[in-house]
Amino acid sequence: MNILIKSCTLVSPASSHHLKVVDVLIENGIISKIAADIKPSETKTIDAKGKYLSVGFFDLNANLGELGLENKEDFISGSAAAAAGGFTGVGVMPNTQPPVDAKAQVEYLKNRAKGLLVDIYPYGTISQKKEGKDLAEMYDMTQSGAVAFTDGTVPVQDAGLMERALLYAKGFDALVISYPEDSSIAGKAKMNEGEMSTFLGMKGIPNIAEELMIVRDLYLAEYTQSKIHFTSISTAHSVELIKAAKAKGLQVSCDVTAHHLVLTEQALHDFDTHYKVKPPLRTNADVEALLTGIKDGTIDAVVSQHTPHEIEFKEVEFETAAYGITGLQTALPLLFKAGLNAQEIVEKLVIGPRDILGLPQPEIKEGAQANLTLFDESEWDYTTENNYSKSKNSPFIGEKLKGKVWLTINNHQLYEAK
């Protein structure tokens, strides 16, 4: 694969060309030259004036259907959606059927992921069968390529089990990811507890369902001297708790979904199931606190929380509808919408996620394998035609979005926007 990217603005803090306008020549999937002016030869040339070139984005929280939910998504369609969203690496949650709780499943996923543009990193479960009772074989899964451990959307409720998981994982430097929700507080509620739930006559999930769990896990992480990552935090107080923990020196990191930065519970006013997500959409004050957390570094990464579902799981009563949004193709535009600039986006979509998982940061330098995303703020229409996911459960389909991915390059393969 050969391509010449002309006049792009490099956004890569580790590079000497950071924020400079350069030409980048890629030959056979390798960055062969970076210079102020490379003469176009017969190579395919892209005019990238005004566009940003960064290392490919990395998503810490996505569901790509495999295994068991291939009607919703598979690695082929999921990686196509990821590439179209600018992602070259995706961590996949074990919210699968069966859950990824042993070496066999991890190896199966690693095999299925071969040959794709996008690098797929499976996460294993903390507990066997994701039942929240006994530890799964985390060491064995690590040996097979699992990069983190989480019980996904069924968070560990038993504090003792979580303590043992943190201690055990520490033994081989594995990362435990907590999706913080106390299910005894959340109950059967399906949306945020607040003005909107009262207006809609629905029970609400209070903020403390999330915050209590964060407090618990922070105590456990402090006690066990372990590292912990919180995924998809959603409340103002959660940001405060994690900020304080970081100041105290705990090894804690966290992320937020892109949609929680632009949407509030107001979106649910007419029971639109497209906005049924977990954690639930909160309030303006929470969104503002999350954005502050992004800016001050409390929040390390932004995730897509890509959660595909067939239409029959969404075109039903709100109560029975499935949770989730297909987010891979909209993460970038939502971040621009939330007011982040290209540099902040690179921090939260490129550097933060890989640091959290302890993965090497790809570099933009001559001789390196090309792992790149070319993007800008231009507008595009998100339609069912240019939606690469097998599923269409995004409230943004049909909307004009600002923030477009032009090229995604990785593993000697190229995605190019039409």
Add this chain to the structure above:
Amino acid sequence: MPEQANRLSSKHLLGIKDLNTKDIELILETADTFKDVINRPIKKVPSLRDITIANIFFENSTRTKLSFELAQKRLSADVINFAASSSSVSKGETLIDTVNNILSMKVDMVVMRHPYAGAGVFLSKHINAQIVNAGDGAHEHPTQALLDAFSIKEKYGDVAGKKVVIVGDILHSRVALSNILCLQKLGAEVKVCGPTTLIPKYIHTLGVKVEHNLRKALNWCDVANMLRIQLERQDIKYFPSLREYSMMYGLNKQILDSLDKEITIMHPGPINRGVEITSDVADSKQSIILDQVENGVAVRMAVLYLLASQKQ
């Protein structure tokens, strides 16, 4: 009959929140006319002769269903009844499929009760028929609120300025939400009263005050609407026992007689005698519970009539 020029602003009756004050007043005025009709020797009018209505109940109901059916028959509509259980994709037919199957048989209007909030709103976006919400989860029960408002108006001449307290399980009640919205639109002042575990934390955002002491609440109000404790909607226990509930929130004659003024007692039914209300209160002259039932038919006739006349 009311003039044709008077029309509701909404195609469906999904909730009080979609009605403006003028709509509500129009429904109450129309109901007044129909109340005369049902007290005549010949109780039937031909208004809905070409209209087919499906009553689809995904949740048990005796009185609401009966009241709707009677209203439909008095208006000469063709009526079919369908009782179903609600289910998710994994368990069976979806709501849209169920209703579309019925609509294929050329039905003009659907009266639906459903255990989930927003079921009517959801359906209105996906099907063609007009929808009357006969109760959706703990969201709305608009005809109940309208008949309650009608009954208060009948008793006092006006709803504006009246003080109404709703007592009981506010968290699981669709009657409460619809009543709050309806009474406020008509200018009444509303408070809620009940165990702290059964009052939504953010209820104040609806502009209602909370009073946890029953006696204080009753001393404040003109009308007390005593809700039924619906244990079947509580997935977990919110209070220790019905006995303790009625100790704190049950209305008995002793309390009623000790108040400074004569208040009016309402109840959406069915009554749990001895729980939220004792027999001597339910049967007292201050109770208008049976008037509510009678008015229910007139109000539902008005709603169906006004919605049907929109189609022409």
